[in-house]
Amino acid sequence: MLKKRIIPIQLLLKGRLVKTKKFRDPRDVGNPVMSSKVYSSQDADELILLNVDRAADSVDVLVSTVKDIARECFVPFSVGGGINSLNDAKKLFAAGADKIIINSVTFSNPAAVTEIAEFAGSQAVVVGIDVKFIDNLYVVFSNNSKIAESVSLSEHIRTMIRLGAGEIFIQSIDRDGEMQGYDINLLKTVLSESSVPVIAAGGAGNFGHLDQALKAGVNAVACGSLFNFGDNNPLRAKAFLKNLGNPLKRIR
Amino acid sequence: MGLRQTLSRKELSIGIIDIGMGNIGSVYNALYSQAWDPILVKCAEDFDELTHLIIPGVGSYAAAMKILGDWNLIDSIIDFAAEGKPTLGICLGMQLLSDVGFEGMEAKGLGLIEGETVPFEKIRGLSFPHIGWNEVLQERTHPILNGIKSGLDFYFVNGFFFNPVYSDTIIATTDYGQLFPSIIGKKNVVGVQFHPEKSQTSGLKIIDNFCLWDGKC
Numbered sequence: 001m002l003k004k005r006i007i008p009i010q011l012l013l014k015g016r017l018v019k020t021k022k023f024r025d026p027r028d029v030g031n032p033v034m035s036s037k038v039y040s041s042q043d044a045d046e047l048i049l050l051n052v053d054r055a056a057d058s059v060d061v062l063v064s065t066v067k068d069i070a071r072e073c074f075v076p077f078s079v080g081g082g083i084n085s086l087n088d089a090k091k092l093f094a095a096g097a098d099k100i101i102i103n104s105v106t107f108s109n110p111a112a113v114t115e116i117a118e119f120a121g122s123q124a125v126v127v128g129i130d131v132k133f134i135d136n137l138y139v140v141f142s143n144n145s146k147i148a149e150s151v152s153l154s155e156h157i158r159t160m161i162r163l164g165a166g167e168i169f170i171q172s173i174d175r176d177g178e179m180q181g182y183d184i185n186l187l188k189t190v191l192s193e194s195s196v197p198v199i200a201a202g203g204a205g206n207f208g209h210l211d212q213a214l215k216a217g218v219n220a221v222a223c224g225s226l227f228n229f230g231d232n233n234p235l236r237a238k239a240f241l242k243n244l245g246n247p248l249k250r251i252r
Numbered sequence: 253m254g255l256r257q258t259l260s261r262k263e264l265s266i267g268i269i270d271i272g273m274g275n276i277g278s279v280y281n282a283l284y285s286q287a288w289d290p291i292l293v294k295c296a297e298d299f300d301e302l303t304h305l306i307i308p309g310v311g312s313y314a315a316a317m318k319i320l321g322d323w324n325l326i327d328s329i330i331d332f333a334a335e336g337k338p339t340l341g342i343c344l345g346m347q348l349l350s351d352v353g354f355e356g357m358e359a360k361g362l363g364l365i366e367g368e369t370v371p372f373e374k375i376r377g378l379s380f381p382h383i384g385w386n387e388v389l390q391e392r393t394h395p396i397l398n399g400i401k402s403g404l405d406f407y408f409v410n411g412f413f414f415n416p417v418y419s420d421t422i423i424a425t426t427d428y429g430q431l432f433p434s435i436i437g438k439k440n441v442v443g444v445q446f447h448p449e450k451s452q453t454s455g456l457k458i459i460d461n462f463c464l465w466d467g468k469c
Contacts, residue, residue: 096278251385
């Protein structure tokens with residue numbers, strides 16, 4: 001049986017680990033190579049690394065961080081943030097990324113989704129979708145939550161899968177860093193449209209929140225604040241979730 | 253474990269086929285972490301010193317076979333395996349061991365283990381491709397599984413699987429709506445559908461076991 005995945009999210013800014021609230025105010029919380037090693041040893045099922053830097057050289061800085069992490073961590077990881085072309089993606093795959101997460105480029109140049117999927121296989125292409133709940137509607141945002149897109153959430157998901165997306169990484173901007181729980185209605189909306197695996201992000205503040213999202217049907221739950229702060233870690237989360245009947249991996 | 257006593261790690265030379273697809277680096281790093289110094293194999297001459305060969309791979313079957321062909325590596329791989337030397341295919345590398353693949357377009361494979369590479373039957377309620385940790389149920393013993401319990405989870409990313417002609421080549425199976433072979437083997441050739449280099453401790457153990465294997469079952 002395929003297992004549910006617990007994925008720590010790490011935000012990167014110029015080679016450092018940071019944490020944001022509602023996508024703003026990055027605060028330095030450590031060294032991403034060390035924290036990746038720790039998460040890996042704490043039985044994390046996968047790692048997500050998101051670059052929040054938008055400087056011109058940010059992908060190159062990211063490549064060097066990814067190389068360092070790949071040397072030390074034998075767990076799958078996805079890398080996103082500021083990837084604008086097949087060329088950026090190629091550099092990150094070569095550095096050791098298993099999957100890349102793309103968002104803004106899916107609006108500015110949708111053909112890139114297909115190009116990357118053709119190069120690395122659609123399993124390596126995660127489309128990140130950032131959403132805000134406005135006037136009873138889930139509005140899709142790009143460019144680090146700065147630009148509201150006109151496409152509907154459902155249509156965007158369908159288009160992305162048609163173009164070659166292998167997974168959907170759905171993030172609630174409203175819930176980012178708030179630790180008040182995932183937007184379960186948002187997850188259900190996405191699940192009803194998506195034939196590919198869905199990773200939930202944005203809002204986890206305790207292990208019960210992870211359980212709620214998994215029971216809603218997502219394949220994976222991702223969280224930053226929950227593991228960045230306090231003594232919560234993936235091992236403790238998984239012990240809790242296993243007791244609630246969630247299927248989780250056993251590796252030894 | 254015979255090799256560990258008779259040959260030092262220095263006398264074993266592990267090659268990784270590097271055709272610039274997927275993350276060869278992860279396989280390299282995993283070997284390095286287990287105290288091996290692998291060689292990246294890019295042309296026929298690179299095979300001279302090798303005792304073991306790993307064919308990794310992420311990407312599509314037809315594209316990978318085309319590059320192997322363009323780089324004149326197909327005969328070298330087949331000859332290497334025919335000499336009885338341990339040969340391991342990982343993920344797409346395992347699928348390439350088959351006779352034919354149907355990803356993208358139909359393409360001829362390496363033909364080292366009889367079978368074909370076919371897509372999953374799409375089953376309602378399951379998402380495809382098959383991504384994540386799933387159980388590897390051992391159907392028979394194999395030297396690369398020394399010290400590995402049956403039923404442990406390994407990391408998979410696949411939309412296709414190896415459908416062998418002969419069931420005695422199936423070493424382990426995995427269930428995703430349908431049972432598919434997650435490890436196949438024939439004499440000195442073995443393939444794993446999951447990514448041992450991404451499967452934490454037990455994955456690294458499989459890689460180390462392979463490097464210490466003499467190619468006999």
